[in-house]
Amino acid sequence: MDDGGSLPVRDELRGQSPYGAPQLDVPVRLNTNENPYPLPEPLVARIAERVAEAARGLNRYPDRDALELRAGLARYLTDSTGHPVRTDQVWAANGSNEVLQQLLQAFGGPGRTALGFEPTYSMHALLARGTGTGWIAGPRRADFTIDLDAAVRTIAERRPQVVFVCSPNNPTGTAVDADTVRALYDAAQAARPSLVVIDEAYGEFSHAPSLLPLLEGRPHLVLSRTMSKAFGAAGLRLGYLAAAPAVVDAVQLVRLPYHLSAVTQATALAALEYTDTLLAYVAQLRSERDRLVAELRAAGCAVTPSDANFVQFGVFADAAAAWRRLLDQGVLVRDNGVPGHLRVSTGTPEENDAFLDAVRTLTKEHSMTVSTPDSTTGRMSEDPA
Structure with a gap:
């Protein structure tokens, strides 16, 4: 927030940015933890x-x-x-x-x-x-x-x-x-x-x-x-x-x-x-989430065990560069601020396949580290519930 110092805004709000996540028009959007299935x-x-x-x-x-x-x-x-x-x-x-x-x-x-x-x-x-x-x-x-x-x-x-x-x-x-x-x-x-x-x-x-x-x-x-x-x-x-x-x-x-x-x-x-119909989609997403975990590990990524509809993976020497390379391939994930890591939402099987193909290309092009950085550094900007 830039008020030029003229607005009598509260001190703790000065210099802060409003909440937001990238909203880009790309073929595969897996960055905001949305359920990918439209309502029936x-x-x-x-x-x-x-x-x-x-x-x-x-x-x-x-x-x-x-x-x-x-x-x-x-x-x-x-x-x-x-x-x-x-x-x-x-x-x-x-x-x-x-x-x-x-x-x-x-x-x-x-x-x-x-x-x-x-x-x-x-x-x-x-x-x-x-x-x-x-x-x-x-x-x-x-x-x-x-x-x-x-x-x-x-x-x-x-x-x-x-x-x-x-x-x-x-x-x-x-x-x-x-x-x-x-x-x-x-x-x-x-x-x-x-x-x-x-x-x-x-x-x-x-x-x-x-x-x-x-x-x-x-x-x-x-x-x-x-x-x-x-x-x-x-x-x-x-x-x-x-x-x-x-x-x-x-x-x-x-x-x-x-x-x-x-x-x-x-x-x-x-x-x-x-409820029953919608929770059937949840069961599909849980299965796809677990597939993402297995396939990411097979591709050489370090993966944080996930109980959500998303997966955190890395560890990248330059997470921002890795995020950009995936975006260049038409796949939008989240640079979630955890050093060395990115986060992907679980999509449809077709979206997940496109993401995994992009990751395999990325891991061939860029060296991956296997050490886990300090998890207490970095501040998140996450998705509204």
Whole structure:
């Protein structure tokens, strides 16, 4: 941001750049973790029906509490995880980014801090800055897993009011096991009663079950999700959380009036009617994700184990040059800021084949290193959920 020093903008926003990712017109775009499959035509028709219904009442404000939608999301979480979730435990907003922002508005703010384990989803730090919340970058190991001993010490020393745990982690794809979350939660409550937020935007793609059952008996634990990834509805902008009812009540203190439009609610409800169909696409993408991991390793790349719908790979002596060479071949991936690494979203089989062909060409042309650089350097600019 360049205001010439004339605008009375907050000091912590001066010199900052707005969030963004390259949007280039190339044959194969695998840089923003989108679901590559368009919504099925029967669902498109059902959305049209529901939106037409909602349009007849657009002269009135929508249901400000989105009760029908929250009930539908609670049923989906219950059915997909086997852990019962009630309507009063669910909250929805415009993308999980708004959900996370509302949590920081309610539990963060000036004089308070939030902790995340970098490299991780860059919006956590950006949302903290936007809400006046101090940001603490916590440690990871060289393999991108959370260094639990160091994390517990950091929580005890810094006593953050909010702790973010991204699982599967963006941009690395690494999942966090339940025992680690339990230990982090216990440490956060010992330091001071703190909110622990599990960002599970890519949860449906994981090899491991959801961490949702950990909510039982943990009133300060929150799990956030999105319909952008597994539901293939990135353009819908619908995110949600599950937590104790008291957390949902607190978030409503900071929500904007009627923040979810009637059209958004109608579209999301239609998508929930087609859960089985959409999750079948997720199964295909998981299989393709695992194929990418195997083929990249066969091509000589170092690959971070992935539980998401993307794969981090390297290690390149010059990641920016490698990114450009792939782009020259018509394939757009993400230079995710982790030294020596790039990240590719899982596409259709045909898109993945084109990407793998481009990587094989790249590895023949450029020397690859096999050492893993320091995972704690570099800041991410990742993809909205």
